[in-house]
Amino acid sequence: MRLLALLLLPSLAVAQTGAIDRAQQPSRGVTLPPTGAALVDEATALSLNPAGLGYVGGSQLFYLHERNLVQDGVGDGVFLASRFLGLGAGLSMEWVRGRAQPDYRKTSLGLSLGSRTLQLGGAWHAFSSDDGDLDDLDTFDLGLTARPARALSLAAVVKDINAPHEGPYDLKRQYNFGLGVRPLDERYTLGVDWLFSEGAFRHGQATYTLNAEVIPGLRLGAGVSHGFVSGVPLTLQLAATVDTSGLGLTYAVGGTHDGTDHVVALRLSTESYRALRPPGGVVTLLDLNDELAGTSPLFAVLGASGTDPYLKLTRWLELAAKDERLSGVVLKMEGLPGVSWGKAEELRQAVLRLRASGKKVMAVLLSADDAGYFVASAADRIYAVPESMLPINGLAAHLNTIGGTFQKLGVQWDVARVGKYKSATEQLANTEPSEPWKEQVNAYLDTQTAWYEKGVAESRKQPPERLHQLWATGLATAKQAQELGFLDGIILPTELDKKVRELLPDAHFSTTYAPRDEREGRWGRRRRIAVVPVIGTIAGGRSREDPLGFSQIAGAETVVRALERAQSDPGVVAIVVRVDSGGGDVLASHLMYQAVMDAAKHKPVIASMGDVAGSGGYYAAMGAQEIFALAPTITGSIGVYYVKPALEGLLGEKLGVSQVSLTRGPLSDMFDTWRPWTPEEQKAAQAWVDASYDIFITEVAARRKLDKAKVDEIARGRVWSGQDAQARGLVDKLGGLPEALDAARTRAGVPRDEELDVVILGEARGFFSGLGGEPGVRAVLSLLPEPPPSLPEPLRALARSAGLNLELLQPGMKAMMPFTLTVQ
Template sequence: MRLLALLLLPSLALAQTSSIVQAPLPSRGMTLPPTGAALVDEATALSLNPAGLGFVESGQLFYLHERNLERDSLGDGVFLGARLLGLGLGASVEWMRGRHEPHYRRTSLGLSLGTPTLRLGGAWHGFSSKDSDDVDALDTFDVGVTARPVRALSLAAVVKDLNAPREGSLKVQRKYDLGLGLRPLGERYTLGVDWLFSEGAFRQGQATYTLQAEVIPGVRVGAGVSHGFVSGVPLALQVAATLDTSHLGVTYALGGGEDGTDHVLGVRLSMENYRSLRPSGGVVTMLDLNDMLSGGGSVLMTLLGASEADPFLRLSRWLDLATKDERLTGVVLKMEGLPGVDWGKAEELRQAVLRLRASGKRVMAVLLSVDDMGYFVASAADRIYSVPESFLHINGLAAHLQTFGGTMEKLGVTWDVARVGKYKTAPEQLTLTEPSDASREAVGAYLDNEVAWYERAVTESRKVPVERLRELWAEGLPTAAKAQSLGFIDGVITPSELDAKVRELVPRGHFNAAYNPRDEREERWGRRRRIAVVPVLGTIAGGSSREDPLGFSQIAGAETVVRALESAKSDSSVVAIVLRVDSGGGEVLASYLMYEAVLAAAKEKPVIASMGDVAASGGYYAAIGATEVMALPTTVTGSIGVFYFKPALKGLLEDKLGIHQETLARSPMADVFDNWQPWTPEQQTAVQKWVDASYDSFITDVARARKMDKAQVDTVARGRVWSGNDALSRGLVDKLGGLMDAVASARQHAGVPASEELDLVLMGEARGLFSGMGGEPGVRAALALLPGSSSSEPLPSAVKSLARELGVNLELMRPGMKAQVPFQLIVR
């Protein structure tokens, strides 16, 4: 509809003349196809309402040619529009030639600023002419405002010739244009009404009515009529048609009035994609999951705090928009790794593929290198193909538990531990030489659940008995031919055969590798209401959310999360909040502060917690304050419990390295957090009391949030890890579902109709190392700046080096009170 609006600019159409006194003044520029002051929002807005320049999102160029045979006049104009630093910029040059008026050139410059719903603009017009000294010295100024508060309404007011210039015998009167735009039936139909009048002559003004309509995508028509209510105001009519492709559009407008028939031809070139004619078979695109999930931000930008949105959240949004895009008819999934994805997110991707298919899209997966997780996602496609040399690492699931107690013994390092619950086994990684029975029990139960879920999903999708899957697993590294013979792929193809297979899948589809589900020019007025997604990703700690520039670690900072929740709560455009948790926990205090912030936000707006791969211990704590808690069937969750532990390094530093330390204490507990000596029995008892009290607070909050008896919570707590399926049956979560299910639930809780379009906005994403240097947090966020335990000492450099060599989670080894999942569970 934009090209119609771009060339349908002033619906004042053939009546675009300045009022003059004492001597004739040439026309104030070219005639434009039907539009109005409240409708115009392209580069040609410079001629009618400069505020409209603010709606230009990228570079635009328009060329207009006008001819009136009866009046023997010609006009040519070039209009440029762009956006820079949030400002709408415009420039134009128009050449007018006519038998009955002086030839002249009009040069214009314009600027617009404001918000998406309110734009202010100004324009300068400079005239030059060899035929008239008065015209040659003429300069005029326009100012305008456009307000688009809601989807169906646009309002505008323009003051033209604000300076009312006088040059010799020419006197230009100030004029006003009041515009109204309506879209009662959505973006396909637009109605406009304008009232243009000279200063002091309101009743002698001119009314203009405009209709713009999109017949089919890429084809638009328009019509305009203008008249007055007193004698002497001419009647003018105009009709127009526009043909659009993405970056090129052509418009022809024909109009008539007392001065004869006017012809206008317009051509648009734009960097921005316009809604265009669609191929009969739709668009087919390739989605490289490995590339989409790899991020791609530079190390330097991450250091400066300019990290981009989480790749998985970005991919989820892409898939959701693609599902709703009528242009898209087919997707080719390139399967070559799923970086940053574990079984929870794999289930979300699989469900996203199923939603694509349910919306009418055909999906083909091409396997280059996949393990069981990659095949799990690919199995949701309509068809699965492999190339002859594909690496199919599809051999069943296994979990690996590593312990470093033996290493610690060799190094002379011992660990003091205070914990609650036999399943809170995180310290056992560093204290035991082999996993405890509790660890084996919890991990075994999770693994059994994962295997059962995998078998059911894959065999139902491929319509094969489970025995065939087990036969495939028994191969270890099955060949593509073996996978095909067992029914797990549909064929082995060479890359040169891929095009033919795509044509089989979508017979009339047109492949477009650059497809983007939201690459078309925004036609909508007003601002969509929004759902805020607040991420809790990585190890929970105090301060800002951050990630190291190499991507090895990610911290969910309480300050960032609390501040994001407060912003979302106070933002009137945000109707609901989705708390996206993908964290195994961390510091108890930071987790508690997040929980309190979620509770506070949920009193104002619906908050839906969406659990990803893992939302355990402190990650579970942060989530339970939500209005509703959703997990995936394979989410690692629960692990309700706390622990405190610290190293005793005397055996390493003194006995092996010759470092001596002597402590002079004046109370029994003065060195309780010292990293040299093991705890005394009295110190062990004191710390255990502290940990017991923290655990009691934890389960009390869980019982209150989950509306469970405290004793009932204790039976499923004590550090026990559960799958999402098991957590649901035990009342720890409310529903099973992924991120987009949480978004749908947030919409429902907020009472937003299914027909209303909502935007997803990410608030509180992780930044780089220097990201925490600015901003004024509120009181609650300022509190979250505190470290998790003020009494914890920094981790000694020797222990840091040891952790890096062993591959142990550095945050796990840092002394302090922890609410953290007992292990890094890797199932492959």
């Protein structure tokens, strides 16, 4: 038996074998390499099952050339597919020429819509030929593909729905039912199709397809087709495909008793396919400064802010550590915008995980302070350019007070607070920090300095005394840093390639590498872990950021809604609440806390803390079943306070403004910002704050399973490092976002070998997007009181320049850190 027609797209197998006269089956088109109705998901799906167009993620172009040497038949086809308005769209033109049949051109258009689990597609085919009857033909197809699970794909196709009849051409409807299974993983695919014409089910044709990825970039395919009654020929087809990222080449040969058929297919695509890997793997450059840069101010104003850049970076590093293609990373370091010591520790651990997975890491410093060098110290090698700025000079915290300034302006501050460490009045009213304030900051600095020295000593094999010598230089030159053992060399930019080759002699450098950027060949949808960010000052309304990046708001509406979405989504197996906030509004913090607890009743919820989880930020996190903090995370500040200014001295005495208040209650104007509180008003405000604080520590005691008196002892507004907070029971484990994701997987009972997607729900948006509310949550959060009018802009500008959190100057009940702790 001789080989012939490539077992065409299985759904058209009958029409594509040599036993079928092209003149009687013009809808056949060009023969395709081995595939099936449930398997096809490329541009060529337009010819077999238009639903497959919906699985094309980018843009594709296929060129196919077919030749049957015995019948002297020739076919050429060009297939295009792309995403269009969220739909899968396809266009193709096929030219079929044969000595015994009329020549014709087949033009096809198709669309598909749906999700990764279900796609519905339709196609229209028109014919052009010198044969007048054939020239008048056009046909329609309808296809459905369901991929409910990773190992299962189902398809149903109706071809030639309109059953056209022109002269000798009488096209009957054809039906194709396809089944695809992956018994092992994505490398091996089996397909079975049953194709039959209307009214001839028993006379149909069965097609069996096997596709296997032998190694990345090399795929083999085979197909067998036969019937169960006489007259249906047995056909066989074999194929091999070689893939590079954007280019693929397939050769297929098949046949039956009518002769041998050859098909060559060329693929061009914007999607990256699994490719033949160069010896030594891939090395890429990761510019941390670029990766951490936020959305442009213009996009932020228009509400186009995207996922937090730091969360995107951590996800990149996690995927890169698991990517077998990657052999090395060059870290370009020129500042770490938005990164304090908590995130620096998390990035350092990510670099160590890269190395533990077998990757080589080289850090190139253009500039680096202590936090930047702490991250770089985890690399295999550290280099600097000759003129690098290296202000590696030890840790420092600056405690600003502007009480003297407000005194000169005639502004007084009314504050009700709990705990000697909740030092809101000190920053606003004192002329110098108190001893309790300095005590907690000094304790944090001691803990973080010890952690810093330990990390650098372990990575660079240098004793702390050497690091102290580096600190003593104030602003070290690259040569000094190298002489002290903290650099492996000084290089010019032109020498970078040479240093990479020394570290990885056989590696191939790629500027376009991205982890898991290959075409998604997985069926169904992965189960997911949802990350819900609580980033910035906590307030009511939507999460948002200002256009210039000065502030970011964690809006209770957005956070609550995101938690509800994650809770109700059956594909989400667990939730990680990512907290990087010093707190804010008490009621908004409490609503987040309640939403976290409600979600934890249905799914595992883990809290992950970044640079800071203070006061209201800790409040929101403690509803989780398990809390992770990094050793340097600023944690705690458990407490509340109420603050308001008295502006009579400024507005009345200095600016000549007068105010007369007409009241109908003894305390009806206690929240007015004109005059200071009376003793009765101070007492009422303090009682309110005491009650709120009591609720706070009661909830902490209940959630953390601690004695309430013990909680009060470690609360009182005090700030702790994550390491010290763990020792006192406020935190369960030390670790970053990857550790929190692992804990979420474990609590959800997901096997270690199952791939999970990580999705971020509730990202901050731009300025205009924050002007409205969130549907479905507005009613709940309408209980939030309207805040009093903002302070005059001159006072806000003054506070911003002095390093104050502007929310501190907004009157109201706060569960937030009363000062911004910046350690440099």
